[in-house]
Amino acid sequence: MSELLQVTNITAGYGDGPAILDGAHLTVEPGKVHCIIGPNGAGKSTLLKSICGMLTIRKGEVVFNGKRLNGMRPDQILREGICFVPQERALFPKMTVRENLRMGGFILDDHKKLERRIDEILERFPILRERAEQHAGTMSGGQQQTLAMARTLIIKPAIVMLDEPSLGLAPKVIQEMFDIMKMMSAEGVTVLLVEQNALMGLKNSDWGVVLDLGRTLFEGPAGDVLADPRIQELYLGGNKAA
Amino acid sequence: MAAILQILILGLALGGVIALMGSGLSLVFGVMRIVNLAHPSLIIAGAYITYWAFKASGVDPILMLPVSAAIMAAIGVLLYRLMFERETNSVKYSEMTVLLTFALAMMVEGVLGGLFTNTQRVTSPDYATEAFFIGDVFIPKGQLYAGLVSLTIITALTLFLKYSRLGYAIRATTQNREAAELLGVNVNFISILAFAIGLGLAGAAGSLVSFVFSFFPAKHWEWVAMLMSVVVLGGMGSILGTVVAALLLSVVAAFVGTWIGATWSTMTFFLALFLILLIRPQGLFGEKPEMA
Numbered sequence: 001m002s003e004l005l006q007v008t009n010i011t012a013g014y015g016d017g018p019a020i021l022d023g024a025h026l027t028v029e030p031g032k033v034h035c036i037i038g039p040n041g042a043g044k045s046t047l048l049k050s051i052c053g054m055l056t057i058r059k060g061e062v063v064f065n066g067k068r069l070n071g072m073r074p075d076q077i078l079r080e081g082i083c084f085v086p087q088e089r090a091l092f093p094k095m096t097v098r099e100n101l102r103m104g105g106f107i108l109d110d111h112k113k114l115e116r117r118i119d120e121i122l123e124r125f126p127i128l129r130e131r132a133e134q135h136a137g138t139m140s141g142g143q144q145q146t147l148a149m150a151r152t153l154i155i156k157p158a159i160v161m162l163d164e165p166s167l168g169l170a171p172k173v174i175q176e177m178f179d180i181m182k183m184m185s186a187e188g189v190t191v192l193l194v195e196q197n198a199l200m201g202l203k204n205s206d207w208g209v210v211l212d213l214g215r216t217l218f219e220g221p222a223g224d225v226l227a228d229p230r231i232q233e234l235y236l237g238g239n240k241a242a
Numbered sequence: 243m244a245a246i247l248q249i250l251i252l253g254l255a256l257g258g259v260i261a262l263m264g265s266g267l268s269l270v271f272g273v274m275r276i277v278n279l280a281h282p283s284l285i286i287a288g289a290y291i292t293y294w295a296f297k298a299s300g301v302d303p304i305l306m307l308p309v310s311a312a313i314m315a316a317i318g319v320l321l322y323r324l325m326f327e328r329e330t331n332s333v334k335y336s337e338m339t340v341l342l343t344f345a346l347a348m349m350v351e352g353v354l355g356g357l358f359t360n361t362q363r364v365t366s367p368d369y370a371t372e373a374f375f376i377g378d379v380f381i382p383k384g385q386l387y388a389g390l391v392s393l394t395i396i397t398a399l400t401l402f403l404k405y406s407r408l409g410y411a412i413r414a415t416t417q418n419r420e421a422a423e424l425l426g427v428n429v430n431f432i433s434i435l436a437f438a439i440g441l442g443l444a445g446a447a448g449s450l451v452s453f454v455f456s457f458f459p460a461k462h463w464e465w466v467a468m469l470m471s472v473v474v475l476g477g478m479g480s481i482l483g484t485v486v487a488a489l490l491l492s493v494v495a496a497f498v499g500t501w502i503g504a505t506w507s508t509m510t511f512f513l514a515l516f517l518i519l520l521i522r523p524q525g526l527f528g529e530k531p532e533m534a
Contacts, residue, residue, distance in 0.1 A: 015333070052424065075426040083424075090421030092414050103414050106407075107426035151425075 004030040004190055005051070005082075005159060010060030012050040019058065020046040022214040028159065028207075033181060033191040035205035035222060037198035037235055043214040044194040045087065048161045051192075052084040053077040065158070079107055081158035087167055089148040093137025097128050097147055100136050104151035117154050125150050142173035149180050153189070160184060161192040166200070178204045198235050202226050210235060244378040249496045251381055257492030258389030259450050261485040263465070264472040265396055266443030272416040272479025273436035276326065276339040280346035281444055282462035282469055287350055288314050288448020289457050290358055296365040296452070303365050304391060307449040314445030318438040321346070326437070327430065347462060354459035362456040370453040388450040395446055396485055399439075403481070412436055416479055468508065471515035477528025486526060487514075 005028035013019040021043045028034055036044045049055045051062055053074040062069040069077055074084075092100055101121055105114040122129040127143055128150060136147060145165055152160045162181065166174040174197075182204065185191050195201025202208050208225030210218040218225065225231055267281040288310045295301040295309070325346070329338045364370075370384035403409035414422040415432045423429045451457060472491060476483025491514055499507030518525060 054420070054424075073428070074423045075428055078424065078426045086420070086424070090418060090424055092417040092421065094417055095413065099410070103410060103422070103425050106411065106414075 002029065003027045004065065005192075006063045007047070007051065008060050008063070010047075010050060010062065011058045012046060012055045013058070014046075014055065020214055021050060023216070024060075024211060024214060025216045025219075026209055027219065028190060028192060030158075030190050031185065031188050032206040033185045033193060033204065034207040034209060035193045035195055035198075035201040036209045036211055037195065037201060037225075038211035038217075039235065041213075042211040044211055045163050046214075047211065048084060048163050048192065048194055049086075051077075052082060052161060054084075075107070078155075078157075081155075082161065083152040083155070083157040083159070084161045085148045085152060085163065085165065087163045089144050091136040091144055091148055094135055096133050096135055097139075098122075098132045100147055101128075101151055101154060104154035107155060114154070117156075121150050121153060141168050142170070142176065145169060145173075145177055146180065149177065149184070153184065157189060159190045159192060161194075163194045164196055165193070166195065166197055174200070199226075202236075245500075248379050249500050250493060251379065252385065253493035253496030254489055255381070255385035255389035256454070256496070257489035258392040259385075259447065259454055260468070260472060260492055261488035262392035262395055262443060262450065263447040264469045264476070264484045264488055265399065265481050266440035266447070267469055268473045268476065268479055268481055268484040269399075269412075269443070270437055270440035271473065273412055274326070274339075274433050275336060276343065276437075277336075278440070279340065279343040279466060280350060280462075281343075281440070282465035283347040283350040283354075283459075284314060284317075284441055284444040285448045285451060285465065286457050286459060286462050287317075287354060288445035289452040290354055290363070290448070291445070292449040292452040293358075293363050293365050296367070302367055303449050303453050304367075304387065307391070307446050310445040310449045311442040312445070314448070315438040315442035318441030319434055321441070322434050322437040326433075330430070330433070347466075351459045351462065358459065360458050360460065362458050363452075364456040365452040367453055384453050388454050391450060392447070393485075395443070396481065399443070400481060408432075408435065464508070467515065468511045471511040471518075473525075474523075475514055475518045475525055477525030480525070480527040483525055483527030 007024065007026035009023050009025055010021055011019045012021045024043060024047055036047065038044050046055065050057050053069065053072050057070050064080055064082060067080065092103060098118060101118045102114065105117060108114045122132055125146060128147055131139060131143065136144060149165065165177045169177065181191055181193065193201055193205060202222045202225055205222040208220060208222040209216060210225065210231060218231065263285055267278055270276050270278050291310045291313055292303045292306045295306050296303060325342050326339060329335055332338055369387060372383045373380040374383060403413055411422065411427045411432050414427060415429050419429055472487045473484055475491065476487035491511055495507045495510040498510050
């Protein structure tokens with residue numbers, strides 16, 4: 001497998017507190033959707049935060065495109081091509097949709113290129129085009145999530161990491177989020193997804209990773225993860241994959 | 243009618259200066275969540291820089307404004323790196339910054355007292371004692387110039403925040419520090435920059451204050467409550483709110499001072515602070531941080 005991102009046995013936690021991750025590993029292939037599942041407190045969000053530089057990695061290493069990311073700041077990791085959308089969507093509520101998109105391209109030096117990219121994104125997401133001058137904080141949860149995901153595309157990243165994009169959204173809207181995710185993947189963007197709705201997350205992914213108590217228990221093709229009876233019993237509520 | 247117009251003009255002119263005094267405090271709170279209790283003492287430091295230049299070589303206070311702003315901005319960079327940078331990840335960050343800025347205010351007062359004694363000072367350019375007359379209404383030139391310069395600086399600051407790349411980064415950091423960092427903003431640099439701008443505004447306000455109010459090192463205790471009421475009423479972190487609140491309270495204070503008594507004028511600010519905290523703690527333009 002030609003990995004784009006390799007996480008090797010990392011230990012990480014918040015501040016001086018206990019380690020949340022202790023021996024987590026992960027292999028990310030280019031252009032595919034990877035779904036991390038596991039119970040609450042397994043360390044799924046912590047893993048994404050460690051990769052994007054928000055948390056200090058105490059042991060182990062994260063290598064992206066052959067480059068070690070340990071010790072780098074989030075802005076430096078973003079410049080390498082890794083975008084992260086946290087659970088709270090990380091929007092600027094008092095900025096308009098257009099201004100939020102402009103912030104999405106903050107690291108781009110070419111102003112004209114940035115404005116062109118914003119226009120392209122607005123063209124692809126009609127709901128954002130309609131609300132381009134509206135403050136992000138006044139939009140619905142689904143619209144905010146669409147904006148957060150669309151904003152990552154401004155810089156054409158190599159990897160987009162999404163932390164529970166379906167959180168708090170209506171079922172119909174959730175499917176729209178997965179459709180956007182698939183569209184990203186079809187365009188060659190690698191997606192690393194943390195999803196509480198494990199069944200839905202795995203069904204929309206190529207690769208599955210099972211995390212528990214800060215360790216990686218299993219990783220493999222999403223179909224294999226879905227079909228594994230132990231994983232079905234422990235993490236999928238006993239539901240058999242359709 | 244002329245009397246009301248007179249009070250209104252005096253209130254608005256002073257309100258412009260108070261808006262500038264409060265805008266740096268508001269900016270620093272918005273970006274870094276630092277309640278800078280030392281801000282008024284740093285305004286007084288700016289006033290003393292201007293006073294010293296005026297006495298030494300007769301430099302006009304308004305011409306000294308950029309110099310005073312630049313000196314205070316440079317001091318801001320040093321202070322931030324020495325005092326606040328190491329605290330940014332502390333779980334008791336807010337409490338620490340209150341204590342640190344309180345200590346800083348005491349230190350600045352002590353240093354200024356040592357250098358200039360506790361005598362009341364004021365710079366006295368010619369226009370500080372002159373006025374324009376329109377019928378029965380007079381407009382003191384000093385207050386008018388100070389108010390206009392203040393509003394010009396605040397307009398420039400607003401345009402900078404609204405349209406420049408760094409302005410975007412400052413606004414983004416104000417609204418969601420973590421999100422700004424995730425989008426490539428070096429939030430530590432932005433914090434240093436915002437603190438420097440905040441203190442630069444204190445320096446600029448100091449130059450104008452030097453000929454509008456008499457001042458002495460301990461004067462900041464009176465101003466800290468006044469500025470807090472302006473910033474809280476406007477909405478902590480909102481520059482527009484600070485301007486509106488400063489103009490509003492100054493005008494009300496001018497009417498109270500004229501009709502009820504000068505000693506009650508300052509009470510307007512304290513009463514406003516008390517009421518706004520009870521009725522609408524987020525202020526006029528402040529919003530709850532939660533997303534819709």
